[in-house]
Amino acid sequence: MPTREEYWEALQARICVRCLDGSGDGNCRIAGDGFCAMKEYLPAIVDAINSVYSHSIVPYEEQLRKHVCGSCTHQSANGNCSLRDEVDCALDRYFPLIVEVIEETRKRSHIAASR
Ligand code: SF4
Numbered sequence: 748m749p750t751r752e753e754y755w756e757a758l759q760a761r762i763c764v765r766c767l768d769g770s771g772d773g774n775c776r777i778a779g780d781g782f783c784a785m786k787e788y789l790p791a792i793v794d795a796i797n798s799v800y801s802h803s804i805v806p807y808e809e810q811l812r813k814h815v816c817g818s819c820t821h822q823s824a825n826g827n828c829s830l831r832d833e834v835d836c837a838l839d840r841y842f843p844l845i846v847e848v849i850e851e852t853r854k855r856s857h858i859a860a861s862r
């Protein structure tokens with residue numbers, strides 16, 4: 748399995764470069780203590796995505812809501828999230844692409860290990 752750093756490097760290369768909160772070169776414009784759910788919850792995100800195998804995004808989103816949003820400080824007790832409502836959560840905004848990157852990274856690592 749890839750390490751946390753390998754997952755993060757792959758995400759930076761594919762997500763941070765296009766993120767509205769990034770500088771366009773993979774760096775983040777949010778200050779050090781700023782919140783990015785993709786960074787904050789990476790291990791839980793990887794586990795949630797790796798627990799699903801589907802051509803549909805729906806079961807991935809269900810796992811995300813249950814295992815990540817359900818523990819996130821930004822989600823209220825009734826399941827609402829103001830960041831999500833305002834398209835201000837990078838994890839939610841780029842989730843389909845994040846699923847793709849995590850799965851590709853896992854497959855690459857699996858192929859490298861079997862050589
Ligand atoms: S907000 Fe998150 S996803 Fe966007 S550039 Fe910063 S670290 Fe990357």
Ligand code: SF4
Nearest residue numbers: 784816819822828836
């Ligand atoms: S959508 Fe909201 S509750 Fe879910 S991870 Fe993002 S900020 Fe947290």
